[in-house]
Amino acid sequence: MDASGPPSPMSENQGFDLNLQHGHNDVVQAIAFNTYGDRCATGSVDGKIRVFNRHKDGTWRLCDTWTAHSSEVLELQWLPAVVYPNLVASLGMEG
Structure with a gap:
C-alpha cells in the first residue's frame, strides 16, 4: 500500500481479473485473500507461493x-x- 491508503473495497457485483497462473509452472490449487x-x-503443484497486490x-x-x-x-x-498483517501460512503435501 502507498501513502494514499488501501484501494477501495470491491462491491459484490464488481468482478476482477486475476491471472492465477502468472508465474506458476503447474496447476494452481490453493488461493487465499x-x-x-x-x-x-x-x-x-510446483511448490511455489505467489503473492499479488491489488x-x-x-x-x-x-x-x-x-x-x-x-x-x-x-x-x-x-x-x-490486526496481529500479523502480512503473514500467510501454507500447508504442503510433505506435511
Whole structure:
C-alpha cells in the first residue's frame, strides 16, 4: 500500500481479473485473500507461493514469489491482519 491508503473495497457485483497462473509452472490449487481483500496468495503443484497486490486501478500485480515447499501447496491462510498483517501460512503435501 502507498501513502494514499488501501484501494477501495470491491462491491459484490464488481468482478476482477486475476491471472492465477502468472508465474506458476503447474496447476494452481490453493488461493487465499487477506482480510482487506487487497492481497492474494496462490499456491501451486510446483511448490511455489505467489503473492499479488491489488492496485487502485483494480489490477492485480505479482509482488513476491516464494519457493515454500518441495512438493505441492495444498492450502493457504492469511493470519489475522490486526496481529500479523502480512503473514500467510501454507500447508504442503510433505506435511
